Amino acid sequence: MFDLNSAILSSIGLTLTLVLVLMIFGAYQQRTLIMHWVRGLLLFALGLGVYFIAQTSLVDGPQGVYAASAVTIIAWGVSLYVNGIRMFRGYRVYRYWPLLVVTTLLACNAVMLNTHTSERWILLSNLLVLICVFGDGSRSLVGHGKDFVAHVFWLCCSLFAGISLLLAFMATKVVLNDHVSLHSFSDWRIHAYVMSASVLVFTAVTALLLLVMHVRAQAGLQAIATLDVLTGVLNRRGLQEAATRMQAVSQRIRLPMGLLIVDLDYFKKVNDVYGHLVGDVVLKSCAGTIRAALRGGDVIGRYGGEEFCILMPNTGEQEAMILAERIRRIIEVTPVNIAGVESMSSDTQAIKCTVSVGAVSSETVGYGLEGLFAGADQNLYKAKQNGRNRIASNIDQLLNKPPESHKPAKRHASLIA
Ligand SMILES: Nc1nc2c(ncn2[C@@H]2O[C@H](COP(=O)(O)OP(=O)(O)OP(=O)(O)O)[C@@H](O)[C@H]2O)c(=O)[nH]1
Known part of the structure; x- marks a missing residue:
């Protein structure tokens, strides 16, 4: 008891x-x-x-x-x-x-x-x-x-x-x-x-x-x-995990999956002219701008130094290109405010940046992640080669014709004083 x-x-x-x-x-x-x-x-x-x-x-x-x-x-x-x-x-x-x-x-x-x-x-x-x-x-x-x-x-x-x-x-x-x-x-x-x-x-x-x-x-x-400490988006590891999950689901239910690689144009110049602190602010701001432009379900991560990757479920190449163009456009028209950044010697208030985007989807390269990343990378290279501030994909003949806003970027980031 x-x-x-x-x-x-x-x-x-x-x-x-x-x-x-x-x-x-x-x-x-x-x-x-x-x-x-x-x-x-x-x-x-x-x-x-x-x-x-x-x-x-x-x-x-x-x-x-x-x-x-x-x-x-x-x-x-x-x-x-x-x-x-x-x-x-x-x-x-x-x-x-x-x-x-x-x-x-x-x-x-x-x-x-x-x-x-x-x-x-x-x-x-x-x-x-x-x-x-x-x-x-x-x-x-x-x-x-x-x-x-x-x-x-x-x-x-x-x-x-x-x-x-x-x-x-x-x-x-x-x-x-x-x-x-x-x-x-x-x-x-x-x-x-x-x-x-x-x-x-x-x-x-x-x-x-x-x-x-x-x-x-x-x-x-x-x-x-x-998570990437600077920009708050996924880091490479997070991106890899998200990509693996999305690829498995997409392949299983037989829906296309799109992938974009977005690269800031002439970013080295920003660092060289304004310093690394401003470069960091630009990276952070661009990540935020891109993230805000995405649809629910899309995933963004930092792929490399000034490169971002976007994973898009249920997205064919044509749709991927529409999103790529939206991102290119929004970055082009959204100057980054750098006023007040410590250690800035210049009195520049804002920097106008541009990006080049490589787009691909499982429709053209299959579901393999390696193929998707390599395909987007190749298309990004194509966009850079063609003059930057533009998008490229495996079926981009239609959209890749540069409209007025697609003028090749200058050799440096343009500045707004
Ligand atoms: N401030 C800052 N700079 C970074 C970071 N990561 C990479 N970079 C810089 O990004 C720059 C990338 O330069 P490049 O690869 O030559 O590319 P780019 O100048 O943008 O030229 P293109 O891509 O060919 O248009 C280098 O100067 C790196 O030091 C970062 O986290 N912060």
Whole structure:
């Protein structure tokens, strides 16, 4: 039989194990937040220890005093833990909330124990404060959205709310019962079992929140590994992964897939004339402009220094060329604002850039990724050879005839003072 002493001792053991796990976790990340939880749980374990001492009659004195002290310490611990949850969710941490909880309980208990008020009222006031603390915890955990993380928050919130309801149930019983006495064994039992249940809830909530932390850290690492730091679009690795996925799906459902390689014309000149910082600003701006011109489902990545690659699902070569022309045109008419870039000696306000685009689709070169990239590269070379600021594809006879705006770019990026 799992008796009361075993329940309290195993709860203390579980809490201390949780503290140990958190400290190991905290050595690697989010130390400040983890320390809120560690301090909270240590106080919780201390409160349970006080219960245990009173329960086993290791000390003399009125048990009511020990009960009140235990609840005070436990409520203090929970409020610290809840502050950790608030920090985790990005809410403002109530630094004085734990202090308020302790002071309220100490004052209530001191007054009631000294005035020999019925223990019923001591229990009731303690339970009410505990309900508030657990209630605040569940409120802080209410999640938004419908993703995995939101489900975890919902679960954590329900567990905290469950404990609040249990405490509310106990409080109601205390109110209805005229003969509640802290000296009676049955009250200790109920109280300590609820506290043990709280430990289980803490364990579950902590485990779930650590899981969310881990998932978020993984997602962050994944983003770092696949995103280009300068432009925010996919880097070569991310692009490769996206291309592999898109190619597999396109081939399977037998829909064409298009690919563009967009290369800034005479970009070396920009670096040479204005410096690398301006070059970076131009790259960033052009990536943003191109991204804004894409359709939903299209993917953009940085293929090389001043080269971007665009992957287009369900796109034949003719359509790829239409998008290529749209990109060429939008870059041509969108000057890059470079005013205020540090270390700029010239007073040039904006730079007008142009791009050459090589387009290809699986219709003409098949689904092989190597063939698609090589085909787009060859067409880009063709566009450069033909004078830059133009597009080229395997079927570009029609669109490749340069209209007025297709004038060959000058040997350097034109400037707008
Ligand atoms: N500022 C900046 N420059 C870069 C970056 N990556 C590559 N570059 C520069 O991009 C330039 C590419 O020059 P080239 O390959 O000669 O190409 P280009 O001058 O654009 O000439 P064409 O492509 O033939 O029109 C080089 O000067 C590189 O140093 C970057 O991240 N930031």
